[in-house]
Amino acid sequence: MESLYSSIKNDMSCKVSGKDLLPAKNGEEPTMQFLLEVVEILTNYVKKTFDRSTKVLDFHHPHQLLEGMEGFNLELSEQPESLEQILVDCRDTLKYGVRTGHPRFFNQLSTGLDIVGLAGEWLTSTANTNMFTYEIAPVFVLMEQLTLKKMREIVGWPDGEGDGIFSPGGAISNMYSVMIARYKFFPEVKTKGMTAAPRLILFTSEHSHYSIKKASAALGLGTENLILLKTDERGRVIPADLEAKVIEAKQKGSVPLFVNATAGTTVYGAFDPINEIADICEKYNIWLHVDVRKLSSLIKLANSVTWNPHKMMGVPLQCSAILVRERGLLQGCNSMCAGYLFQPDKQYDVTYDTGDKAIQCGRHVDIFKFWLMWKAKGTVGFEQHIDKCLDLSAYLYNKIKNREGYEMVFDGEHTNVCFWYFPPSLRSIPNGEESRERLHKVAPKIKAMMMESGTTMVGYQPQGEKVNFFRMVISNPAATMSDIDFLIEEIERLGQDL
């Protein structure tokens, strides 16, 4: 029997183009053929992603991709291309990309390829609707409301009370938190601008994500009014430093507005002492936001919470929520009541037109894949996934902590494992400027070789005075102990002659 693939290839090679697809007359047949072919490309990619003999990436420099690869050219064309070429473009776009679901991809926290989540994303694109009104997204809007309530219950707010909205990522969710805090204490800023407020001060750890700084710039508070807090050796905020800096700001006539605490910082995976920070916030009447990577029972102390299912929970990008303990602030802060979209006299309960709470107008449907995954796994499934990732982090930590050639950036188990690798040539050099300089170059060199050979990917960075080190964050559900072993072998293989 002729395979589906070859019959379609034959048909597609007869110069069928996009204009022959639906809604063209007699477009059903070519549309079905085209979509089945696309699905075959996608499912082949999915299969290979989990096959450890497949490379994580087939690296090319920007100029190589821009110059064009055989049969694959990024230039846009004046005339329609054949569907055969379009299929090649689909296949090659995946070919030259990075398999972020590969069991040996550890580069980012957003990793993994959850099959149900993927199906959810496909369905979402097929529905191609917009989250702003119940009118055009009735099912998705209800799913979002229900899921947000469930998330607030898990955070620990009584009866899941409060508010929230899905946003395009953790950075934007963090920005929402600053906006809402400002609206809570100085609502007139919405209409009169920053002249309606005194000099407002934000506080966050020197280890926190840069999005808090970006928010202070974007919202007109100014990066100089964001005060960085000192941390201990594990990267946790020192509460006494917060209190001292709050008092200092007040003495200077400024108003401390907002503190961001992080539950799992980007590089170290550190947990700020939320309990003590919450006490200080209560004492000085300051908004407490918690940027969460890993949940804990203390998060309920926050006024607002950033929760990113596209990180530790493995939901396909993008999926992030801002949760707010006090209901009404999101709406009050952001609503503009556009009469052509949020008509108050619609035929249904317009409180479900939640779009005016957002800073966006059109909003992508990020909820469905998350909701569907939650259905498929249950809450327990997510918990098991996170536990497995933490077990793997512990496995890595224990494997390298006493291994020759390794030094940990900090002791103790964490969600992140940060370490230096000393190639044999560096091990005999005494500690000093020369060894620091050479060590600083090791991680970028090994990373470059990893990418060239396409075998695995892991992140690295400096931190403060510390020279470049590797940072492992494990959230990939496909990873096993053998992949951790492989990573270590690969670092040693690539680094032995440096």
Ligand SMILES: Cc1ncc(COP(=O)(O)O)c(C=O)c1O
């Ligand atoms: C602690 C923390 N907050 C916020 C962000 C930003 O999230 P996103 O990339 O979803 O905007 C990150 C990203 O790594 C993060 O680690």
